[in-house]
Amino acid sequence: MNKVHFVGAGPGDKELITLKGYKLLSDADVVIYAGSLVNPELLEYCKEGCEIHNSAHMDLQEIIEVMEKGIKENKSVVRLQTGDFSIYGSIREQVEDLHKLEIGYDCTPGVSSFLGAASSLGVEYTVPEISQSVIITRMEGRTPVPSKESIESYAAHQTSMAIFLSVQDIQKVVERLNEGGYPMNTPIAVVYKATWADEKIVKGTLEDIAVKVKENGITKTALILVGQFLGKEYNNSKLYDKDFKHEYRS
Known part of the structure; x- marks a missing residue:
């Protein structure tokens, strides 16, 4: 069969x-x-x-x-x-x-939109000594979220985060991210319809992203990406450091 x-x-x-x-x-x-x-x-x-x-x-x-x-x-x-x-x-x-x-x-399997969004932004979620973990989550709506998986509890880690299905409540997301631990100057991006022909990217900080999203008329089909991986600070990996030895390079 x-x-x-x-x-x-x-x-x-x-x-x-x-x-x-x-x-x-x-x-x-x-x-x-x-x-x-x-x-x-x-x-x-x-x-x-x-x-x-x-x-x-x-x-x-x-x-x-x-x-x-x-x-x-x-x-x-x-x-x-x-x-x-x-x-x-x-x-x-x-x-x-x-x-x-x-x-x-x-x-x-397919390519998830959180991966497509990162490619559109030209960023990586895991930056040495800045962020080595990615949290994928959503805010509760008509579908509940377990209390131990709240936005605030995850924000306490201040690592890279991809938030699905929540852009319609962007102001509330910002408030909860801040309550959980992200400072208001944390970089954030909203990617509408990642990799589609009508893709739209809005960048800002927790301070101003809600206003920018509203100005751009984004109310659905968008990912919220937040964390210092979007910032200017970075560190080179050891992988391509000329002084870093491993089994393929001595």
Whole structure:
């Protein structure tokens, strides 16, 4: 029996899907894609006659029914998810229902938007002696967040942070980052639709970012990146230091 193929679509740019993901997508008989979160240009890779469904208009049961029908008809089924489905991809609930139906699946990872955003900014999250960790999180909304994973508790580390699904409350995010430990002069960037043709980047500090985001009309589909990795201070790595010896360079 065929499997359902979960494929990470990448952050937006149609060329940032993996080669394996592209092959699965171009060979698919049925594609269920994650609505406005996936660049519709990716659907240009689908073959003629491919049955395409926009999951923005579907609930979980409807998605599973399309998958089950496709598999029973011995068709190749692709679930095309935004970025990489391991981050806020809602894959678990789909997989659990497939298990109940004894339908197999496999997963092809994609490039997450937090990686696409860093590339657009030309930065790295891990700068020697500045930041060696990245926190990926979101602020609670209609979906709760465990109390021990609050923005304030993570801000106490003052490391690099990528905050998803929260730009609509940017002022509240700023307040909580500051309460947790980031000083108001901490650099911050908001990247709207990273790697898409209409990408927009807004830079500032905790002091002024909320005003700048409002002026630019950004209310959704944006990442908030905060931390000193965005600042001017940096240190060279040991890896390419001429005096640093290792097994490949003496």
